[in-house]
Amino acid sequence: MSTSDATRQPQSNALPGAAPWHFDTMQTHVGAAPAQGHGAHVTPIVASAGFAFDSVDHAASIFSMDHLGSYAYARAGNPTNAVVEQRLAALEGGAGAVLTASGQAATVLALLAIVRSGDHVVASSQIYGGTTGLLNERFAELGISVSYVDEQNDAEAWRRAARPETRAFFAESISNPLCTVLDTRLVADVAHEIGVPLIVDNTLATPYLSRPLEHGADIVVHSTTKFLAGHGAVIGGAIVDGASFDFGREPEKWPALHTPSSPGEAGLWERFSPQGLAYVLRVRAILRDYGPAASPFNAFLLQLGIETLSLRMRQHVANAREVVQFLTSHPAVSVVHYAELPDSPWRAAAASYLEHGAGSVFSFELRGGLEAGKRFIAALRLFSHIANIGDVRSLAIQPASTTHSPLTESERTTVGIPAGLIRLSIGIEDARDLLADLSAALDAAHTDAIARDI
Ligand SMILES: Cc1ncc(COP(=O)(O)O)c(C=O)c1O
Incomplete structure (x- = not known):
């Protein structure tokens, strides 16, 4: 050998x-x-x-x-x-x-x-x-x-x-x-x-x-x-x-x-x-x-x-932090799962083990469940709808309508994947463009949800 x-x-x-x-x-x-x-x-x-x-x-x-x-x-x-x-x-x-x-x-x-x-x-x-x-x-x-x-x-x-x-x-x-x-x-x-x-x-x-x-x-x-x-x-x-x-x-x-x-x-x-x-x-x-x-x-x-790993990771993390901050204060979002947030159960471990940040793959829960999630994904223009992570381009997916669709709602709840959960993998683009795209897609998901509820 x-x-x-x-x-x-x-x-x-x-x-x-x-x-x-x-x-x-x-x-x-x-x-x-x-x-x-x-x-x-x-x-x-x-x-x-x-x-x-x-x-x-x-x-x-x-x-x-x-x-x-x-x-x-x-x-x-x-x-x-x-x-x-x-x-x-x-x-x-x-x-x-x-x-x-x-x-x-x-x-x-x-x-x-x-x-x-x-x-x-x-x-x-x-x-x-x-x-x-x-x-x-x-x-x-x-x-x-x-x-x-x-x-x-x-x-x-x-x-x-x-x-x-x-x-x-x-x-x-x-x-x-x-x-x-x-x-x-x-x-x-x-x-x-x-x-x-x-x-x-x-x-x-x-x-x-x-x-x-x-x-x-x-x-x-x-x-x-x-x-x-x-x-x-x-x-x-x-x-x-x-x-x-x-x-x-x-x-x-x-x-x-x-x-x-x-x-x-x-x-x-x-x-x-x-x-x-x-x-x-x-x-x-x-x-x-x-x-x-x-x-x-x-x-x-x-x-x-x-060769460019650290440079990219610094930009991934900086962008992720901006997106997390934006999402946590958005009315269409009920929870953001990011380990650096003050109420995250993973915050202490993140502080001990993740010297340069908690990465750029995380999830958030959209009010309005499965249908709101589908409208959100459909309205994205800059984020790609893709079952991958860790790309220089920003990616989004709704697990309940894709990777976890074979599971029943109760099985998804057991593994912590509710219907309105969206996974993001934040890329290295300009954060202002990412926020604009997310904002427009959240408005589309949210406005339709409000219109439907009325
Ligand atoms: C955490 C993790 N480990 C392993 C794998 C498997 O890697 P690959 O798709 O390169 O076979 C993936 C794929 O998404 C992953 O997210």
Whole structure:
């Protein structure tokens, strides 16, 4: 198996020889090696399915994993992807990273690296609906069960949900669509007490707003489709490992990391934990076997996006704050779910974990329910009506008439999605234009509601 530079230079936050850099510098430079190849200043797309070996011995050393840092076949690693992997690992403060074809693939691989048939996962119930579907349906088909914690910042709730066969805790740093904020340290402490890693989906926050590994989480996953890429042009995902979880403490719980791939060899943990690479190499092995590799074309576009991440996030958050302020004082709006608001139950967690703001994906409730929501969406001109988030363009959707339409009203109420709920993903446009568009659409929804009620 080949491995990438992301696993070869995992501990560094900077290029070899450079002093550790600040975030804005890392997002533009880490991993790039302009002097290599043809001297291209922008990381090139290496479009090659296979990579030539220097010699028979070289080939053998790659397959036996005695030599890391060379490539054999692009399903398991590619030089373009490796640059982005190294950069994401640095931005998250991790030991190594693996890119995947989608965010969904990242969640699948992060869990299947350590969870097998008969095992159990505890997840916050405030996670992305696609992840809930994955756990409830696909993982159930594999014989993996899941329990949900409704009060995600209640340590006792996580303790109660855990079982002897639990192998991972899973939650989102900022959740979609209700903007709940995870008390990462609290949940990580319970996970470690139980003896399992905490995996955090950091998609909505990005490492610019939150770095869960610094607060006790062990593994981070991303849908890079969203803010990390920013342009909304490509699907992608990533797994970043902090190399903090001790898979050696109860080896019988983690056979995948302790069973040798061939007789007489040591397992991944024994061979690679001193370099902090055991989990990342396990992920790369199942990436090779299941096959959801990120294309180097997509990695290239992702890298272009990451170069401006902090600049975009600052504008996303500044715009979101203006929109939140406008909505909270609008008569057509009954509630705004944004973690920075004084009455938000998530305000304390946001203050502790989200140094630069609570992001730009949140929801609000429109008076007038389903029909008012439909009129509001239909009247928007600048916001796009789209089932995506984290784009530079502002996006809006009414879950009750789209993503959550298969649910009954009472099921929607249980998951906190009333009929009049609108999810916004605020982009980087001029806030004045966003407010004008929202104001006109709220007037359309509200005026019609008043006219109808009379
Ligand atoms: C929080 C979160 N995680 C994971 C995913 C899945 O990512 P992808 O669509 O890139 O597969 C999404 C998609 O919307 C998401 O919002």
